[in-house]
Amino acid sequence: MTTTRGETLAAAARSEGIDCDGLRVEADDDGFSVTIEEAGVDESGLTVADLDRLADDYPEYVSNWAYWTQDRGDADRAFLRWAERADELSVPERYDRLRDGMARTWGEVRVTPRLVDGERVYELRHEEDIDRDRDELDTHEDPLDARSLVKTDDDGRYRPLKTAPSLPHGWAFVDLDGRACAETVEYVYPATIANWYLERQGDLDVDHWRDAVARQSGIYGVVKTWDRGEGYEHVNWVAEACCDDSQCVKRREWEYDDETTLDVDGGDGVFPCREPCSLVIAAARKWTRLAGEEEQTYEFTLTPSEKEQVEEILDAVADGRADEIREADVSDGANRYRARFLRAKRVDEDGNLAGVATDRDD
Amino acid sequence: MLRTVDSEEAYVVPLFISEGYFTEQVIPRELRLDFEVEQWDSDGTSADYTTLTPADLDKTVHYCGPVGTHDAMTDVIVRRAESVTGDSDVGDGFGLAVVGHGTKRNENSAKAIRYHTERIRERDRFDEVQNLYMDEDPEVDDVTDFFESDDVVVVPLFVADGYHTQEDIPEDMGLTDDYRTGWETPTGRGRRRGRRARPRGDASCERRLAARTRHVAETATPKGPTVGAHARPRLNGGF
Missing domain, CATH: 3.40.50.1400 (Rossmann fold)
Known part of the structure; x- marks a missing residue:
């Protein structure tokens, strides 16, 4: 014999009570009481048959409750509810939108929950692939596939930082249930759901720069010597170089220390960055060594345009734009012909800019 | 990464060949495990596991010796x-x-x-x-x-x-x-x-x-x- 929805509601009401997104069902000596505030329902002394009737009248509230009472981790539940804006929209509003599919962006991933035959299914794809037909994309259903998929960028280069904005295009994870959706996201952006959830709970444990470098050892131990009690300007530069939204989709929440915030913006990422990552530490090791050098004064002779061209080249490399500059676009200072001309004119056979020797002390 | 594990209990297995700096210092430190190498009671190749609680999580962690010293590796x-x-x-x-x-x-x-x-x-x-x-x-x-x-x-x-x-x-x-x-x-x-x-x-x-x-x-x-x-x-x- 199949259990009716009324019987399922009754059993849940008797054990723990029901309180989910506006649906409240309680059991007492007179039977059951039900309130659905948005729908103007407030009835008591109900029988199981009455619960069946209300379940028929308000099926979305019941199916919504059934879905969100499924056993899953707190962080995953919060993430999946975020995906359908459960904190902002009423159940009927959500169900209305879920039929067409809602979408939110997590890093570079578009998360799309949709109702299919009354059940939530999830799809994930690169946000820039949102308008492409599914049959144009390489579709997957096994979350584990994501692990190898995100290893390289569109050019096949290894991605050392999972949260770099270089996610490859052309794939879709389809027909995922909630658990598989969260699992896939965790392969694409490890630990982001867990840390985002901790932050929402007010429990994110941030390790600031000073804490993070203090615990380094081995070849990275040298980084702590970069802090000389003379301010944190160098850490501003690190954050600007590595943690800008153009370099990482996490939102930097770590600062110099718990009393000193950096002057650089942490970015607009949905999920937080709780400590300087291994790439930051590895780069900082190099910068620590470079910072040990004494400054020198050099005298170069350049035209104003040549000076600006050097700056344009620096910008183009720093912004990852060098590959995009067209060969014929000689108006761009970082154009290859322009750079080659400058080198031919201003760099001697030993590679010295304007013929000025580096003249290292060491 | 332990915070992404739903289970209350986890085994951590270092994918390293030998016991040493990384297995004894770096991994426990990064996982916030208060680990002393004596807890393995190892002769350098015999670490099995020791049970610990991370400083930042309410979980039980069994911290294992590296895979490289496992007997099965001989057969590999x-x-x-x-x-x-x-x-x-x-x-x-x-x-x-x-x-x-x-x-x-x-x-x-x-x-x-x-x-x-x-x-x-x-x-x-x-x-x-x-x-x-x-x-x-x-x-x-x-x-x-x-x-x-x-x-x-x-x-x-x-x-x-x-x-x-x-x-x-x-x-x-x-x-x-x-x-x-x-x-x-x-x-x-x-x-x-x-x-x-x-x-x-x-x-x-x-x-x-x-x-x-x-x-x-x-x-x-x-x-x-x-x-x-x-x-x-x-x-x-x-x-």
């Missing part, structure tokens, strides 16, 4: 010699060199290699079994000096097939001056059996590796016994 090395020669009975007439990184900074690095070498030697399967190292004596550079056998299978015991296994070791052994050019077809005396395999980075590699090794170039050193360098064992192939 032998399996590698089998798959790469295409001979499931390989041993008679063959020498086996187990090559580790080694470091003068920590004796445990070599201990792990020596442990498996001795276990294989006890099986009396190969004519000779020797442990060799990149960064300490006996050095892999002199591999042929340590063997009398004409055929030597070299199995690097590393966790990944990368710089050391693909570039350093073949060059150190004199198989090639430049790993990018591969090895030349051997000339000179003796039977040439050396082969080189590069494992794939994905699962079910064993079968494919065996297939691939049948048509990889034969290799030899100009003097002395013939040497074939074989890539490191894979966990998924041998367990």
Whole structure:
């Protein structure tokens, strides 16, 4: 014999009570009481048959409750509810939108929950692939596939930082249930759901720069010597170089220390960055060594345009734009012909800019 | 990453070859585990696990010794010699060199290699079994000096097939001056059996590796016994 929805509601009401997104069902000596505030329902002394009737009248509230009472981790539940804006929209509003599919962006991933035959299914794809037909994309259903998929960028280069904005295009994870959706996201952006959830709970444990470098050892131990009690300007530069939204989709929440915030913006990422990552530490090791050098004064002779061209080249490399500059676009200072001309004119056979020797002390 | 684990209890298994700086200091520190090496009660190759609670989480963590010192790894090395020669009975007439990184900074690095070498030697399967190292004596550079056998299978015991296994070791052994050019077809005396395999980075590699090794170039050193360098064992192939 199949259990009716009324019987399922009754059993849940008797054990723990029901309180989910506006649906409240309680059991007492007179039977059951039900309130659905948005729908103007407030009835008591109900029988199981009455619960069946209300379940028929308000099926979305019941199916919504059934879905969100499924056993899953707190962080995953919060993430999946975020995906359908459960904190902002009423159940009927959500169900209305879920039929067409809602979408939110997590890093570079578009998360799309949709109702299919009354059940939530999830799809994930690169946000820039949102308008492409599914049959144009390489579709997957096994979350584990994501692990190898995100290893390289569109050019096949290894991605050392999972949260770099270089996610490859052309794939879709389809027909995922909630658990598989969260699992896939965790392969694409490890630990982001867990840390985002901790932050929402007010429990994110941030390790600031000073804490993070203090615990380094081995070849990275040298980084702590970069802090000389003379301010944190160098850490501003690190954050600007590595943690800008153009370099990482996490939102930097770590600062110099718990009393000193950096002057650089942490970015607009949905999920937080709780400590300087291994790439930051590895780069900082190099910068620590470079910072040990004494400054020198050099005298170069350049035209104003040549000076600006050097700056344009620096910008183009720093912004990852060098590959995009067209060969014929000689108006761009970082154009290859322009750079080659400058080198031919201003760099001697030993590679010295304007013929000025580096003249290292060491 | 422990915070992404739903379970209340987790086993942490370092994918490292030996006990040392990373397994004893870096990993516990980064996982916020208050770990003292004495808790493993290890002789350098016998760490099993110890149970700890991370400082930032309410979970039980069993912190295990590295995979490289597990007894099963001995079989992985032998399996590698089998798959790469295409001979499931390989041993008679063959020498086996187990090559580790080694470091003068920590004796445990070599201990792990020596442990498996001795276990294989006890099986009396190969004519000779020797442990060799990149960064300490006996050095892999002199591999042929340590063997009398004409055929030597070299199995690097590393966790990944990368710089050391693909570039350093073949060059150190004199198989090639430049790993990018591969090895030349051997000339000179003796039977040439050396082969080189590069494992794939994905699962079910064993079968494919065996297939691939049948048509990889034969290799030899100009003097002395013939040497074939074989890539490191894979966990998924041998367990």
